Amino acid sequence: MERILATYRITASESESRVRAEALAAEQSVEMPVSAIDDDRVLRDTVATVESIRPHADHFDVTLAIAASTTGMEVSQLANMLFGNCSLQPEIELIDVVFPAGYEKSFPGPRFGIEGIRDATGVTGRALTCTALKPQGSTVEHLARLAKTFALAGIDVIKDDHGIADQAPHPFARRVPAVQKAIDEANRETGGRTIYAPTFSGSGAALASQAKVASDHGVRVALVAPMLVGLPAFVELRSKLDVPVMAHPAFAGAVRIAPPVLLGTLFRMLGADATIFPNHGGRFSFSRETCMAIAKNARAPWSDLKAVLPVPAGGMTVERVGEMLSGYGPDTMLLIGGGLLSAKDRLAERSREFVRAVRGTA
Amino acid sequence: MERILATYRITASESESRVRAEALAAEQSVEMPVSAIDDDRVLRDTVATVESIRPHADHFDVTLAIAASTTGMEVSQLANMLFGNCSLQPEIELIDVVFPAGYEKSFPGPRFGIEGIRDATGVTGRALTCTALKPQGSTVEHLARLAKTFALAGIDVIKDDHGIADQAPHPFARRVPAVQKAIDEANRETGGRTIYAPTFSGSGAALASQAKVASDHGVRVALVAPMLVGLPAFVELRSKLDVPVMAHPAFAGAVRIAPPVLLGTLFRMLGADATIFPNHGGRFSFSRETCMAIAKNARAPWSDLKAVLPVPAGGMTVERVGEMLSGYGPDTMLLIGGGLLSAKDRLAERSREFVRAVRGTA
Numbered sequence: 208m209e210r211i212l213a214t215y216r217i218t219a220s221e222s223e224s225r226v227r228a229e230a231l232a233a234e235q236s237v238e239m240p241v242s243a244i245d246d247d248r249v250l251r252d253t254v255a256t257v258e259s260i261r262p263h264a265d266h267f268d269v270t271l272a273i274a275a276s277t278t279g280m281e282v283s284q285l286a287n288m289l290f291g292n293c294s295l296q297p298e299i300e301l302i303d304v305v306f307p308a309g310y311e312k313s314f315p316g317p318r319f320g321i322e323g324i325r326d327a328t329g330v331t332g333r334a335l336t337c338t339a340l341k342p343q344g345s346t347v348e349h350l351a352r353l354a355k356t357f358a359l360a361g362i363d364v365i366k367d368d369h370g371i372a373d374q375a376p377h378p379f380a381r382r383v384p385a386v387q388k389a390i391d392e393a394n395r396e397t398g399g400r401t402i403y404a405p406t407f408s409g410s411g412a413a414l415a416s417q418a419k420v421a422s423d424h425g426v427r428v429a430l431v432a433p434m435l436v437g438l439p440a441f442v443e444l445r446s447k448l449d450v451p452v453m454a455h456p457a458f459a460g461a462v463r464i465a466p467p468v469l470l471g472t473l474f475r476m477l478g479a480d481a482t483i484f485p486n487h488g489g490r491f492s493f494s495r496e497t498c499m500a501i502a503k504n505a506r507a508p509w510s511d512l513k514a515v516l517p518v519p520a521g522g523m524t525v526e527r528v529g530e531m532l533s534g535y536g537p538d539t540m541l542l543i544g545g546g547l548l549s550a551k552d553r554l555a556e557r558s559r560e561f562v563r564a565v566r567g568t569a
Numbered sequence: 570m571e572r573i574l575a576t577y578r579i580t581a582s583e584s585e586s587r588v589r590a591e592a593l594a595a596e597q598s599v600e601m602p603v604s605a606i607d608d609d610r611v612l613r614d615t616v617a618t619v620e621s622i623r624p625h626a627d628h629f630d631v632t633l634a635i636a637a638s639t640t641g642m643e644v645s646q647l648a649n650m651l652f653g654n655c656s657l658q659p660e661i662e663l664i665d666v667v668f669p670a671g672y673e674k675s676f677p678g679p680r681f682g683i684e685g686i687r688d689a690t691g692v693t694g695r696a697l698t699c700t701a702l703k704p705q706g707s708t709v710e711h712l713a714r715l716a717k718t719f720a721l722a723g724i725d726v727i728k729d730d731h732g733i734a735d736q737a738p739h740p741f742a743r744r745v746p747a748v749q750k751a752i753d754e755a756n757r758e759t760g761g762r763t764i765y766a767p768t769f770s771g772s773g774a775a776l777a778s779q780a781k782v783a784s785d786h787g788v789r790v791a792l793v794a795p796m797l798v799g800l801p802a803f804v805e806l807r808s809k810l811d812v813p814v815m816a817h818p819a820f821a822g823a824v825r826i827a828p829p830v831l832l833g834t835l836f837r838m839l840g841a842d843a844t845i846f847p848n849h850g851g852r853f854s855f856s857r858e859t860c861m862a863i864a865k866n867a868r869a870p871w872s873d874l875k876a877v878l879p880v881p882a883g884g885m886t887v888e889r890v891g892e893m894l895s896g897y898g899p900d901t902m903l904l905i906g907g908g909l910l911s912a913k914d915r916l917a918e919r920s921r922e923f924v925r926a927v928r929g930t931a
Binding site: 230234236237238239240242243244245246248249252253254274276277278279281283284286287288290291292294295296297298341342343344345346349368369370372373374375376408409410411412413432435436437438439440442443456457458459460461462463485490491492493544545548549550551 | 592596598599600601602604605606607608610611614615616636638639640641643645646648649650652653654655656657658659660703704705706707708711730731732734735736737738770771772773774775794796797798799800801802804805818819820821822825826847852853854855906907910911912913
């Protein structure tokens with residue numbers, strides 16, 4: 208039977224480690240005392256096993272082998288088997304997951320990946336630039352004007368702020384055509400190929416209707432927070448969209464799953480083409496090591512799955528472009544939102560500085 | 570403008586508290602420097618405000634007033650505004666949420682509530698009993714036999730283990746009719762009204778198809794983990810089901826959104842009729858205070874919303890029934906799963922002991 212290797216960090220004393228590891232193996236599979244199971248087939252094929260226990264100073268790491276069949280090859284049940292009940296045990300974190308060969312074939316995977324995003328924007332041989340339309344609550348006209356300013360400055364991808372969803376001041380069905388039109392106009396002026404990533408949100412029915420609006424108006428990339436819409440809805444939406452999908456990490460920290468696993472490995476398997484994450488040294492506390500591990504899981508060879516574009520963000524500035532490029536390399540998209548908008552009257556100029564810095568023409 | 574009062578616990582020094590509070594207010598609304606916003610309407614209607622800062626020994630509690638309009642009256646965006654980006658800041662927990670009067674009307678709320686579950690089971694004047702079919706990986710025939718044993722013993726609600734989803738050994742479409750039939754047979758023998766709560770899981774399409782199967786076979790209650798299927802899918806499923814819904818806490822990662830908020834308040838507003846949570850003193854580390862607060866949020870008067878049945882679970886035993894009843898009172902359902910199954914050959918007897926203990930006929 209194929210097994211998923213899931214590694215958990217348990218903050219507890221080493222003397223407890225064997226008992227805790229066995230308890231976790233039961234919790235994340237049969238959820239009952241193993242001694243009360245009579246069915247040999249269940250004992251062999253269903254109960255998770257403890258593969259290793261590695262003690263550290265104040266915690267230990269346990270690797271379980273979880274039967275792939277228990278996940279039903281479906282994402283809600285995969286999340287359940289990886290971190291369902293033990294998410295309620297605050298001393299336990301999920302720090303690594305390795306799937307058996309071929310497991311990923313049951314999931315969409317990135318349909319476009321880095322190359323698809325390069326095709327959509329016409330960008331080769333360098334990192335991409337990205338910014339965000341903000342703040343929510345603005346008029347649609349203001350957001351469209353901002354988008355035009357950014358597009359004229361040559362930014363490659365303009366995304367909605369993740370907080371701009373389908374609210375009254377800027378409903379999806381009115382905002383998306385207006386912003387896309389403003390960007391199309393700018394592209395005609397510059398000969399550029401800036402693309403617009405509107406935020407998809409809400410129920411399955413809402414997502415389907417938003418996909419229709421986006422398609423009708425020539426939208427060429429989408430922004431979705433998988434943990435907000437729900438992982439199964441993210442997978443369903445993926446199949447409804449003919450354009451690359453950027454995954455946003457909102458609500459992803461509500462569970463204690465290591466960011467390289469959730470934002471790197473899992474979002475990739477579920478179909479993200481780009482993954483946004485808070486860069487080290489910004490408003491969030493992700494370490495450089497965590498950020499590099501996310502980028503690695505996004506891009507490293509993995510069966511037939513396309514590579515995913517890492518998008519470091521979260522309090523970044525134009526001044527950090529050089530350092531970010533040397534850290535992440537060219538198969539990266541740099542996202543600066545508030546750091547451009549804070550230039551206010553100098554927004555167009557600051558945007559051009561960002562573009563030049565990334566193009567190496569500063 | 571109506572405001573949602575959201576209280577966050579920030580583990581940081583008091584000297585930082587004002588700066589951190591203002592930063593959080595921006596993060597959870599406009600997500601950009603407030604000083605860079607020119608639109609007076611946005612400043613007035615959209616930016617979250619700091620209502621209070623309460624210092625404690627090693628942390629401080631900040632209450633933000635978040636504009637209800639920013640949530641678009643929709644659950645994925647509500648989760649985003651409450652805990653989207655700040656979920657990625659590990660020093661921040663969401664510990665309380667108070668909605669403005671009438672806000673709840675945009676969400677389904679419990680359709681049946683405690684009274685509806687009492688109607689479905691015919692139980693009045695006492696707490697209800699619940700157990701779980703386990704382990705996953707068993708044959709459908711084994712699960713049906715178990716269900717019949719439990720139903721003959723007089724248990725009120727028999728739910729699937731939350732790990733029993735739609736996997737190969739027991740696909741929903743084959744398991745649910747078989748288990749429901751076994752319980753119907755037992756009910757005819759005893760004159761009882763035991764009901765069966767199968768686990769709903771997967772994508773929106775899968776949930777809709779499962780709802781159809783359940784309805785076709787006379788299923789009278791459902792089990793769903795809102796955080797696994799996704800909050801929007803939970804709301805959509807609620808509207809497709811004519812029976813009470815029990816919410817399971819899997820993947821709720823409760824340490825960073827306080828369990829009384831997520832499993833009590835939010836699950837109630839979204840339409841749960843019963844809410845399962847790990848009782849204190851079992852396999853999980855929820856405190857007695859946390860458990861009582863969940864029960865309070867589930868049952869306390871709240872506009873027109875029906876009261877929700879608290880279901881303490883997680884490593885409970887028949888020996889604890891008296892203590893649980895005195896703690897939670899009669900508008901409660903006690904869930905013992907593994908604690909019955911570990912009796913093995915004495916399963917029927919142990920199940921009857923559980924039923925007698927709750928009925929006060931022991």
